[in-house]
Amino acid sequence: MRRILACMSMAGLLAACATPAGAPLDVSAASALAASAPAVPAPGDTAVYRVINAYNGETQGEIRYRVDKVDAGRVVVDVNTSSAYAGAPHVAVYTAEGNWLRHPVVSHDHPTQYDFSPPFPAYPFPLDIGKTWFMRVKATNPVTGRVNSVRVDGRVAGAERVITPGGTFDTLKIVRSVYAGDDDAFRKETVITEIDWYAPALGRAVRTERQSGWFDAGRASDGGGVFFNLNDGWVRGDWSVHELLKYAPAAKQSGRDSRQ
Numbered sequence: 001m002r003r004i005l006a007c008m009s010m011a012g013l014l015a016a017c018a019t020p021a022g023a024p025l026d027v028s029a030a031s032a033l034a035a036s037a038p039a040v041p042a043p044g045d046t047a048v049y050r051v052i053n054a055y056n057g058e059t060q061g062e063i064r065y066r067v068d069k070v071d072a073g074r075v076v077v078d079v080n081t082s083s084a085y086a087g088a089p090h091v092a093v094y095t096a097e098g099n100w101l102r103h104p105v106v107s108h109d110h111p112t113q114y115d116f117s118p119p120f121p122a123y124p125f126p127l128d129i130g131k132t133w134f135m136r137v138k139a140t141n142p143v144t145g146r147v148n149s150v151r152v153d154g155r156v157a158g159a160e161r162v163i164t165p166g167g168t169f170d171t172l173k174i175v176r177s178v179y180a181g182d183d184d185a186f187r188k189e190t191v192i193t194e195i196d197w198y199a200p201a202l203g204r205a206v207r208t209e210r211q212s213g214w215f216d217a218g219r220a221s222d223g224g225g226v227f228f229n230l231n232d233g234w235v236r237g238d239w240s241v242h243e244l245l246k247y248a249p250a251a252k253q254s255g256r257d258s259r260q
Contacts, residue, residue, distance in 0.1 A: 123174065207241070
């Protein structure tokens with residue numbers, strides 16, 4: 001029971017560190033936004049984000065997402081990065097609604113690609129204000145074959161108008177606590193807090209904040225016994241913010257920011 005309470009406290013501490021992002025929308029605007037249909041992805045849609053180290057505010061690189069193929073409800077996206085901090089280039093696969101079929105998850109500070117079954121519930125529509133969800137999904141590492149049981153606790157925390165370098169957007173604020181199921185001999189599973197400011201008009205998040213941590217029994221003074229505290233063996237992982245720089249839907253690509 002103490003370990004369960006400690007893990008709950010860890011998730012609470014991570015969430016408390018989140019930075020403010022936008023101004024709340026009024027009730028009628030929030031309800032209308034939640035009821036709006038998301039944009040439908042199309043091959044050629046391109047979005048570029050800057051990656052910020054939230055510990056010190058430094059920009060660490062850019063990530064470029066380009067929809068390569070949309071087929072039978074699967075959206076295949078080429079992901080390229082400008083620096084190692086922004087992650088390794090990879091291919092991500094989503095459902096049409098944006099839930100994850102193949103996507104990285106941070107595992108003890110290392111982004112690790114997983115195939116999810118059922119899909120990772122990033123955006124389980126409809127996204128009504130106040131909606132919550134609690135779900136376990138099977139996450140298979142396609143390289144090692146290891147299968148993790150990943151738990152996702154999510155909620156639609158509200159609606160906010162946010163400003164990014166790519167423009168001003170009305171968004172739904174999606175908060176997820178993710179328990180990565182990646183325990184090993186000494187380290188407990190990675191606990192991740194993800195906050196997405198999701199813009200239905202684009203069918204994607206325009207801002208994401210993610211932070212993670214885990215308990216390492218090898219660093220605890222009591223060897224990870226029952227009576228540990230969060231400052232004894234707790235390891236703080238990556239804390240990053242992704243902000244939209246530009247978005248170019250396939251139908252309007254012109255070699256410049258489509259919002260200009």
